[in-house]
Structures are given as structure tokens and as C-alpha cells.
Amino acid sequence: MRRNLFIILGVALVVIAGLAGWLVQTAGGTVAIRDLRFEGANGTLMSALLYVPRTATAKTPAPGILAVHGYINSRETQSGFAIELARRGYVVLALDQTGHGYSDPPAFANGFGGPDGLKYLRSLDIVDKSNIGLEGHSMGGWTFLAAAAVMKDDYKSAVLEGSSTGAPFAAEGSPTWPRNLALVYSRYDEFSQLMWSVPRAADVTKSDKLKKVFGTDADIVPGKIYGSIADGTARALFTPVTTHPGDHISNSAIGYAIDWFGQTLTGAKSLPTSNQIWVWKELSTLVGFVGFVFFLLGMGGVLLRTKTFSRLAGPVPAPKPLTGPVWWIAAAVSAAIPVVFFYLFMTLGAGVKASWFFPQTITSQIMVWALMNGAIFLVLFLVWHFVTAAAQGANAGTYGLVESDKVGWGRIGLDAVYAIAVVFAGYLLLVCADYFFKIDFRFWVLALKPISSLQLGIFLRYLLPFAAFFLISSLTLHAQYRLPGAGAWARYFANMGIMAGGFLVFLLLEYIVLFARGSLLNANQPLNTIVAIQFLPLMIVASIFSTWFYEKTGRVYAGAFVNALFVTWYIVAGQAIQFPL
DSSP: OGGGHHHHHHHHHHHHHHHHHHHHHTTTTTEEEEEEEEEOGGGOEEEEEEEEETTOOSSSOEEEEEEEOOTTOOGGGGHHHHHHHHTTTOEEEEEOOTTSTTSOSOTTGGGGGHHHHHHHHHHOTTEEEEEEEEEEETHHHHHHHHHHHHOTTSOSEEEEESOOSSSTTSOOOOSSSSSSEEEEOOTBOTTHHHHHSOSSGGGGGGOHHHHHHHTOSSOOOTTOOBSOTTTTOOEEEEOOSSBTGGGGGOHHHHHHHHHHHHHHOOSOOOOOTTOOOHHHHHHHHHHHHHHHHHHHHHHHHHHHTSTTTGGGOOOOOOOOOOOHHHHHHHHHHHHHHHHHTHHHHHHHHTTSOOOSSSOOHHHHHHHHHHHHHHHHHHHHHHHHIIIIIGGGTOOTTTTTSOBTTBOOHHHHHHHHHHHHHHHHHHHHHHHHHHHHHOOOEEETTEEEOOOOHHHHHHHHHHHHHHHHHHHHHHHHHHHTSOOTTOOHHHHHHHHHHHHHHHHHHHHHHHHHHHHHHSSOTTTTOHHHHHHHHHHHHHHHHHHHHHHHHHHHHSSSHHHHHHHHHHHHHHHHHHSOOOSOO
16 A cells, blocks of 8 residues: 555545535535536637526526636636635636637637627526626736627626736726726736836826726725716726735735625625635645646556556666765756746747647747757756766766667657656546546646647647757756765755756745835736746646656656656646637
């Protein structure tokens, strides 16, 4: 049993996460969650989660809410809002924008899918057509504004979370449109210049664009209601103390939406705004993610004991790594390089135009970042090898590249099959969690979702570049930086530091500056900075996989292949598709 401990622990954590997540998001079974597909404009297949309170029936229709995520997110990102609104009696349609999640590409098409979402919500006989609210975060606000622009009388109130009117693709706001509008704009939102043309989010009260929407020349007073709810001209600004992505995990940001819909719509259940349970679902799905990691490690161990893969198990080669102060200097440089060039390489990647082969803009940017870093690390490794290591007797066998002085292509192929088997087993675990409990593995911006058939094809196109990066990463990590004689904790934490430490320092600098002065250190890079948040947990997990599989097989390939499969899946399943496939 001890040999299977990680598998047992992984499954147990996922089951606990699933049960807890299901109980929270269904409010103890009083809310049904339906996974929907429906046809939108131009034959576009749209995806959504529909939260249906038990009290919503054709005889007793309930108020409805269209809830929409932001750019490069998906329907599950709005679960905090959906959970709290549904348990208060609202029917909530959490929409996947076009080109996001499971909705057909391309992104931005058909008004982001907003008109289709509102039309579908209004088609439900369990929804009170005279009591519909619109809620959207970031680009999700522009999504519902696209619907409100063409369906002017088909909703009653709206909440923009970290969003704006008059931004790219969104119609200009006025004192009478959108109807009964609340703006929840956090004090440390990273997109203040894009959204409201002010240098700091704290200055949103002075925004001329916002004053135009509120119909005043004076600075906006947070919390004050302007206009009239009865006339549909009500306006209010709320400023929770958080960031742009922080809106999703903020009791205040979610609470302001609850309050506004409570004031502007009728028919909902009265619950105190402070009565919020969504956080337990977030924590549950985080436990599921941790369980997934343990499960993959355990599955790797189990498969190595089978007849098919037992020949992959082997001792770690005697290393000839860097030592002493040179190790610390080189490790610090390796940790720094990915973040020192982060903005540069992400900007270069933005030049890769979305195409049939590489249809995801952000994924292409990350791919360019990975390839450029891989090239730098490979050059530094080769310099070290030929200048120092080779003279000390280091060779391909020492580095875990060959066995018995032979490349062993057959074994490398078996490493690839082994990695596929390990990751596919983890994928099946996620599919089961989704099927039985309607959860994925996530916390905040970290999200691992089942992949669609369309995304599978995209995954295969991006896989090789990421495999190249992780092969080079595995080579340098275990050849140059291995700590012979060190304990397991020291080895794992050292590798975490090398792969993820730079991102920890980078994000601390950016956000310490943000909270100190009100804008990021690199204020012109808000999107890339938010994308970088995910790099920290991903690189920690990648370092664990790389170290564990290297020490089980004595070679660099299995861990690199597992990481390539896992990270490519993670990125592709969570990104927008900009090309019309």
C-alpha cells in the first residue's frame, strides 16, 4: 500500500475536492448546474454553465443574470459570482465568450458572443424576462455591452467588474446607457489606462470618460447612487481594495454585485451580502489540483513497476555539477534570465500572427518566450560543458542523455509513451471530476480544464516547441545544478528556486510597486504581468515533475515529456483562439 501512497492520496484529495466543490456550488443540492451548448449567430456553437435554483420554474420564473469572464479566461472563472447569485435565487448563465473555453472561435466574433448569451437566457421559461441583469469582468463587460447595444430593452441592470464603456470593441457609455449601471473598479486595477484613461486605478473618480457615463462634471463619489433606478439611469461606483484579477477572489467585489442586483432587480432571495461561501469552492478545486499532482507522481511510480516500462527505471548518473559559490551565482542567473527577458520575449511573440497552425496569440507568445529561453540556456550549458565540465570527465551519460554510450532512440520513444500514459491517466482523473462533480482543478488564475477536440489539435501543434524547452531545462537543471549528497527536500527546493524563484521576485517587485504607488513597475504591460502570475505555480509544479522523474529514471527525457504534455495542455485549454478554425 505504501508504494501506491501517492495515487491513493491523489484520488482521495480529488474526491474530497469534488464532493466539497459540488456541495458549495450547488448550495447543498439546491442549485442545479447544467453544461450547455447552444447555437449562436452564424452557426457558432456557444458554451455556458447554467446555474438553476430549485425555486426557478416555468410557473415561478426567477430573475436572470448573464455572467461573462474576461480575456483568456473561461466560464468557470465567474464561479464566485455565479455561486453567490444562484444561491440567492437568480438563474445564472456563465458564458464562454467566442473563442474561449468550449465556444467556437474566433475570439471577439459576434460581439464576443454577448448577444447570443442574452438571447439564450431570455429564451428560458424559468427566467423572468423583466428582471435580467448583466455582469462581466474585464472583456466580459464589453461582451454584455455588445448585447446591451443591440437589445436595449432586454435587460434591467448591469455590473461592470474591472471593465469600462467606450473601450476597444465596446460602445460609448452615457448617462442613460447602459441601464442601471454599477462599476466595480478596484483600487489597484492594472488596466486603468486602457479602461478609463487614468494613470492609476485610484484616479478613476477623476476620469472624464467615467464622468460622461455618470452625467456629472464633478469627481465621482464611490458608493453614491447617481440618477434613478426607476428610470434606468442609476449609476454607482465601488472601489474594493484588490487588483484586476483579484476581483474574482474578493468578497467585496462579489458583494457589490450582489448588492446592486438586489437593489435593481426583484424576485431574489434576501441573504446578507456578507454570507458568501464561494471561497470554499476555490479552496476545494485547489485541493483537486494538488491531488492531480500527487496522482501523476504516483502513476509514474506504478507504471515503472510494470513489465512494459520497468526498463526505464534506473540509477541517477554520478553528476559533475557546479559547486561552491559558482553554483549559487549560476543558479541565480538561471532563475533571473526567464524574467529579465520576459516582457521582451512576450512582445516578440506577439508578432506571431494567429494562423491555422498557431491560432492562439498568448500561447504563441509563451512559446516564443520558451524557445528563446531554451536557446539561451543551451548556449550557456554548452559553454560550461566545453570550458569546464568536459575536462572533468562529464559526458552525455553523466547528463542523463544516453545509456551505455548509446543514444537509445528506442528508449527515448518508450520515455515518450510512458509520459503520455502518466499524463493521460491524470487527464482521465480530471474528466471524472468534471463528470461527477462539475469541477475542474483550479484556484484563481490557475486553472486546468478538460480539453476539447478542437483544442486537442491545437495542443499537438504547440507540443514540440514546449518539449524542446523542457528538454533543455531538464538537462541544465540536473546536469549543472544537481546537489550530490543533499537530502530530498534540498534538491526539490533548489530546483523550485531555479525554475520559479525568478518569477516570485519579479511578481513581488511588480505588485509591491503597484500597492505602493498605484501602478505597476511596468505600467504598459498589464496583461503580460497578469499572465506571469500563472508562471509561478506552473514552474513550481514543473520543477517537481522534472526532479521526481529524473530521479526515478536516471534520464532527462521522462520528466521533460511529462512537463511538455502537462504545460501545453494547461496553456492551450485555457487560452483564447484568435483564428477562425
